[in-house]
Amino acid sequence: MxxxxxxxxxxxxxxxxxxxxxxxxEESAGEVPPRPALGGCYLYVHIPFCEVLCPFCSFHRVQHCHEHARRYFSALRNEICLYADAGHQFTGVYFGGGTPTIEPEELVETIALVRGRFAVREISVETNPKDLRPEVLARLRAAGVTRLSVGVQSFDDELLREMERYEKYGSGAEVAEHIRAAAGLFPTLNVDLIFNQPHQSLASLERDLEIFRTLGANQVSCYPLMTSPTVLRRMSDAMGTPDRGRLRTFFETIRRRLAPDFKPTSAWCFTRTGEGSDEYLTTADNYVGVGSGAFSYLDGTLHATTFSLNAYEQRIAQGLTGIVAHHQLSxxxxxxxxxxxxxxxxxxxxxxxxxxxxxxxxxxxxxxxxxxxxxxxxxxxxxxxxxxxxxxxxxxxxxxxxxxxxxxxxxxxxxxxxxxxxxxxxxxxxxxxxxx
Ligand SMILES: C[S@@+](CC[C@H](N)C(=O)[O-])C[C@H]1O[C@@H](n2cnc3c(N)ncnc32)[C@H](O)[C@@H]1O
Ligand code: SF4
Structure with missing residues (x-):
């Protein structure tokens, strides 16, 4: 009832x-926050560059520019060193975006720095289907990546066109082939899907899940289509407006279709039965976010870094972190x-x-x-x-x-x-x- x-x-x-x-x-001065007194800590590294800016995406992302990205990675490494020098310890690291693999050499150098300065057990990296090239995969593997997460969203060509991803990242069949080629290379290979897209039918979602099951990936994150006020307009023009009334049916379909081979490891992530998952948001007591547009949560205080890439570079050059705002939760x-x-x-x-x-x-x-x-x-x-x-x-x-x-x-x-x-x-x- x-x-x-x-x-x-x-x-x-x-x-x-x-x-x-x-x-x-509230406004922050930008110094390194103190190490958390209670519990472990995870490191989140934000890479905001993307080749295409998808119409539905509300993450902090900007159009990729090689020169700009190289300067950004260099600033990132300096910021990571600030935390190491201040005695912070991290149990794992998550590279999110944007598209962290957009500059593979810079990414690998940054992973090596993190591994050199902290005893991280997990190294998670987000990527897009186009970056699943053999040479990139080999470098990520050699760098010690334990979880690779691929943004697929759907295997349905019509939906991929609406999402403006078809031209850049390939058809559903091509994306599926890329993922097959990456299967087994990392302890966890995750596929991101988005459900309740305005023109997505239940049959299309079921087909996405069936295709996913054939790929050899051992994790799937199924996100409901989310939005924000300004993204909504661009998203509606390209894809239509989602109907929240369908969420329950879509969600129950996902659960049913993935069982029993895949078990929930959070309310929207499903992992092959018996295999681990590493969702730091649900397990880490604290996390530090570095880069532009990142959040930290340390002993009950939320910190946010600047969303301006110029201001970010300037702050790092001054020996500060990217943090510009904080809020001590009651x-x-x-x-x-x-x-x-x-x-x-x-x-x-x-x-x-x-x-x-x-x-x-x-x-x-x-x-x-x-x-x-x-x-x-x-x-x-x-x-x-x-x-x-x-x-x-x-x-x-x-x-x-x-x-x-x-x-x-x-x-x-x-x-x-x-x-x-x-x-x-x-x-x-x-x-x-x-x-x-
Ligand atoms: C920040 S993206 C990074 C992955 C990579 N850039 C890509 O798109 O292939 C991580 C995931 O967030 C999810 N995402 C982005 N925008 C979303 C939205 N508006 N609603 C739900 N999920 C979204 C997508 O599933 C995407 O794969
Ligand atoms: S969904 Fe991924 S590729 Fe598209 S804009 Fe967002 S971060 Fe970039």
């Missing part, structure tokens, strides 16, 4: 209200954030929550935990709370809501960065266009 659009709308409304304070940023917001990411990652461990936040964790979140239980979204276990199959759908909705709020912030920062004229460091910090 709870599986209805009314429950979905109500839950999202409560979620928005309870998380409305997450992104209220104790209750920190707990809500932890509840969101842990439940999204399928469960919350009671002992872990006690160690990190003490008994007040359960007092503060009593209402949230009880609601999840009553709705049948989570069940109590010996060790804490486990997300149910039914709860996966709601956590997928909440996480996409959260991502859309972050997209709103990215947008405000991009507008702010656009105000820059002569590479002058920017003052002030805008607030999100669409607050959660």
């Amino acid at each position: 709870f599986d209805s659009p009314i429950t979905d709308a109500l839950l999202l409304r409560i979620f928005r209200f309870r998380t409305r304070g997450f992104l209220r940023m 104790a209750a917001d920190q707990m809500r954030y932890v509840l969101l990411v842990r439940m999204f990652g399928l469960g919350l461990d009671r002992e872990w929550a006690l160690r990190r936040h003490g008994k007040k964790f359960f007092r503060t979140l009593w209402g949230e935990l009880r609601t999840l239980e009553l709705l049948g979204a989570a069940r109590r276990t010996e060790h804490g709370w486990q997300l149910t199959e039914r709860g996966m759908y709601w956590l997928m909705l909440m996480m996409s809501e959260f991502f859309e709020a972050v997209n709103g912030y990215r947008e405000a920062m991009r507008v702010h960065a656009g105000l820059e004229r002569e590479a002058v460091p920017l003052g002030g910090v805008p607030q999100p266009v669409a607050a959660p």
Whole structure:
């Protein structure tokens, strides 16, 4: 009886209200933040360059320029060294974008630096289908990459054309061939798909999943199409407007079609049964984001770096990090954030929550935990709370809501960065266009 659009709308409304304070940023000086006092830390490295700027994408990305990208990578390495010199330690590193493989030599040099300075066990790299060339794959393998994540979005040629990816990244059949060639080269080969595209039929989604199963990749991340206010216009012109009313049917189809060979490792990631997954967002206690347009979360404080590439280079040249804004979450917001990411990652461990936040964790979140239980979204276990199959759908909705709020912030920062004229460091910090 709870599986209805009314429950979905109500839950999202409560979620928005309870998380409305997450992104209220204030200006930062830009020094390296202190090492986290509690728990481990992951490193996120943002590479904003892309060959094509897809009409649906709200990530921080700019048109690729070889010279600019080389200068950027060099600044990145300097920023990473700042953290190493300040004594930060990272258990893993995630290169996200944009397109991190756009300059393979620079990427490999940066991976070598990270491995030289930190004892990282996981090295995850995002890429696009065109970069799955034998020479690039061999270099990434030799560099120690443990997870390669390929942005596919769909194997349907019509949808690829609408997404303006067909010309640049090839037809669905070509993309599938590239992935087959990469299978088995890395401990984890992930494929990104986007569902609920405006002109995507259920049959097209089912076909995407069937093709995926034949490729030899051992992980798939299925994202609902998300947006932000300014991207929406360009996306609607190219692809149409998504109908949120179809989300449940699409999501249930994904779960059904991937079982039993693929098991959920988060509310939108599925990994071949018995094989590991490394989604730092759901497992890392803290993370540091370097590069332009990156976020850090350290001991309850959120930090954001500048979205201006010029300002980024200037700040690094001055011996600063790229950080221009921060927000210390209230104790209750920190707990809500932890509840969101842990439940999204399928469960919350009671002992872990006690160690990190003490008994007040359960007092503060009593209402949230009880609601999840009553709705049948989570069940109590010996060790804490486990997300149910039914709860996966709601956590997928909440996480996409959260991502859309972050997209709103990215947008405000991009507008702010656009105000820059002569590479002058920017003052002030805008607030999100669409607050959660
Ligand atoms: C930042 S991209 C990097 C991958 C690479 N640049 C590519 O597109 O091939 C990582 C993933 O984010 C997802 N993504 C980007 N924009 C999205 C949107 N508006 N809604 C849902 N997922 C999106 C896509 O699945 C994409 O593969
Ligand atoms: S989806 Fe990937 S390739 Fe397209 S603009 Fe976004 S980051 Fe770049």
